Amino acid sequence: xxxxxxxxxxxxxxxxxxxxxxxxxxxxxxxxxxxxxxxxxxxxxxxxxxxxxxxxxxxxxxxxxxxxxxxxxxxxxxxxxxxxxxxxxxxxxxxxxxxxxxxxxxxxxxxxxxxxxxxxxxxxxxxxxxxxxxxxxxxxxxxxxxxxxxxxxxxxxxxxxxxxxxxxxxxxxxxxxxxxxxxxxxxxxxxxxxxxxxxxxxxxxxxxxxxxxxxxxxxxxxxxxxxxxxxxxxxxxxxxxxxxxxxxxxxxxxxxxxxxxxxxxxxxxxxxxxxxxxxxxxxxxxxxxxxxxxxxxxxxxxxxxxxxxxxxxxxxxxxxxxxxxxxxxxxxxxxxxxxxxxxxxxxxxxxx
Numbered sequence: 001x002x003x004x005x006x007x008x009x010x011x012x013x014x015x016x017x018x019x020x021x022x023x024x025x026x027x028x029x030x031x032x033x034x035x036x037x038x039x040x041x042x043x044x045x046x047x048x049x050x051x052x053x054x055x056x057x058x059x060x061x062x063x064x065x066x067x068x069x070x071x072x073x074x075x076x077x078x079x080x081x082x083x084x085x086x087x088x089x090x091x092x093x094x095x096x097x098x099x100x101x102x103x104x105x106x107x108x109x110x111x112x113x114x115x116x117x118x119x120x121x122x123x124x125x126x127x128x129x130x131x132x133x134x135x136x137x138x139x140x141x142x143x144x145x146x147x148x149x150x151x152x153x154x155x156x157x158x159x160x161x162x163x164x165x166x167x168x169x170x171x172x173x174x175x176x177x178x179x180x181x182x183x184x185x186x187x188x189x190x191x192x193x194x195x196x197x198x199x200x201x202x203x204x205x206x207x208x209x210x211x212x213x214x215x216x217x218x219x220x221x222x223x224x225x226x227x228x229x230x231x232x233x234x235x236x237x238x239x240x241x242x243x244x245x246x247x248x249x250x251x252x253x254x255x256x257x258x259x260x261x262x263x264x265x266x267x268x269x270x271x272x273x274x275x276x277x278x279x280x281x282x283x284x285x286x287x288x289x290x291x292x293x294x295x296x297x298x299x300x301x302x303x304x305x306x307x308x309x310x311x312x313x314x315x316x317x318x319x320x321x322x323x324x325x326x327x328x329x330x331x332x333x334x335x336x337x338x339x340x341x342x343x344x345x346x347x348x349x350x351x352x
Contacts, residue, residue, distance in 0.1 A: 008204045008220065009205050009210040009348070010345075014200070021056075021059065051173070051183065051184045059073055066197075074114045081202075082122075097147055097159060098130055099139025100132055106172055136306050137336075138333045141224055141339075161201070165307045197307075198307035219317045221344070222346050223344040225253075232338035235338075248332065262295065263294050264329065264331050265295075266303070267298060269299075308333050
């Protein structure tokens, strides 16, 4: 297990999901319980039935090719994030830590497909670089650790954290279906995940530097915990559910005093994931879990894989601003290949 206390400021968020083309729209859709699921037009499960999926729609120059589609969405998302942030200044250097699926998962490497495009966008505004963090659903949490180390050494330089993923590539769908994991709600398989896709980005920086520069602090990240599940889903057999519990305990041990009021997780409709969180909550939150409001964005936008953390941070930041997410809040993710991460977010508070 690894943990980190901190006071990192979230100063910009943006995402594109099946239920919104920005963070505000996505957050509002999740809050309202809006769902954008559909039957896959071509793919069939082992019973020859269509599976339930979700897809980003309405972006410019849409493409039927999954990798090109996600690459264009990621470029648009980063461009719009930086355009909105320019008035507050990006600084002379800015690293982008880009979350992606675990190397072991079959399917396209979306980060490789769009890396040059993202690097070009970044370098128009700063002397930047793009670093891949391939830890699947927990990529944002592991990227946060790397960004915090960099910011601690150079407080004046912000970092961008991102996540891109699609579970709609045929090789990925085949891998999931081989284990009977795809949801086909109209044809008898009511449990399972709805394959989806999303991109998300956020800017984090040193809290005091951000406040001195007069930047709007949307939220503060005050602690995080990282761990590895000793027997992950992809390894086969029943999981021990130790990884997420360990990450949760590590984060809460480093968090400032305060009762967690809400939790946002990448629970995707699978029983194993619900069990994993239930054990983590029981071990780490005790009686407090009864008062905790649990939000599951995948109920609205499907399983978005490595984009989960970045998108949920954006939802929480928007929820803080509009008063429907209480502070502090947890954001937790766990990946099929073992990576687990939990972070604690609090309201940004007044500038000083």
